[in-house]
Amino acid sequence: MARAGGRYSQVVAWLKILLPLSALALMSTMFLVARQTGSEAEIPFAEQLREAGRADEQVGSPYFAGTTERGDALTFEATRARPVSGGRIAADELSARIGLTDGGTVDFRAPNAIFTDGSAMATLSGGVEIDSSTGYRVRTERLNAAIDRIDLESDGEVRADGPAGTLTAGKMRVLPSGPGDEVQMIFTEGVEMVYEPQNSGVSDE
Amino acid sequence: QGAQVAFGDMQQSTDAPVEVSADELRVNQSDGTAVYTGNVVIGQGDMRLSAPRVTVVYVEGQGRIERLEARGGVTLVSGEEAAEAEEADYDINGGSIVMRGDVLLTQGGNALMAESMTVDLNAGTAQMSGRVRTVIDQGSNADGAN
Helix, strand or coil: CCCCCCHHHHHHHHHHHHHHHHHHHHHHHHHHCCCCCCCCCCCCCHHHHHHHCCCCCCEECCEEEEECCCCCEEEEECCEEEEECCCEEEEEEEEEEEECCCCCEEEEEEEEEEEECCCCEEEEECCEEEEECCCCEEEECCEEEECCCCCEEECCCEEEEECCEEEEECEEEEEEECHHHEEEEEEECCEEEEECCHHHCCCCC | CEEEEECCCCCCCCCCCEEEEECEEEEECCCCCEEEEEEEEEEECCEEEEEEEEEEEECCCCCCEEEEEEECCEEEEECCEEEEECEEEEECCCCEEEEEEEEEEEECCEEEEEEEEEEECCCCEEEEECCCEEECCCCCCCECCC
């Protein structure tokens, strides 16, 4: 049947072109406006600080938890966190725990810590204490700690006591190493250990 | 057939603190084993036991050391006696050191060879066993004295 002239069929003819085009346009914008999610590691407490907004420029008892590629748990908490110059975040009374996949734990704490944006390391200072579930208590002045994997490294001499006795060493590092990639606490740069045999029962304090 | 010899001075007190120095100490965080590596020297009183590698073995459960296992060629020195062997186990509480593998004990000009030797640090004696041979003079060849 011949095409009926008149306005109605003209409108339909135009719609047949315009509608698919607008559908196409709609479809393509959908991908463009998808929210860009940040890719590099989020430094601890940054999110809570952003949420706290500009009001008091600090956050009380912030908390950060993450897991390493190996599946170990890493948690950081502090009494207070505040942004400082150079896009860094300062935390007071930081205490952190590494929960190993096999159940062992390494806790470390320090009066102050600095997290640097873009670098996955925190610097702890002011007298750092590290306690491992293998019974070693380690003291050092400063410690660099990774926040996205297991890697602690003392910045200077350490003193430690544990089942094998009391020791000093030039450096201590905690990281997966050796066969089986098991996490090791490695003392280097001159290890000096003193062990008091307890067979006499009397330990001369 | 074994030979009993004096070893080290008598007043060796096995209660004295044991000092260990090394290039590295590695503590495995899964099972707590501790291993010293690199110029390891264990000292107690005037006894010095040195080896490239020493493993700490704990008494089950408690935090006390049961023994130190020195491997990789060990040297034991006490007073003027010196002994070399492939490996040695030092039982701290028992106050004894068992040396195994081509043991060579030198006392002044006299040398004794055996397969193993047990040193009693308390009594200051050493018991050698396994093909014990005496070398009277370093120069002459070893004559089998059984």
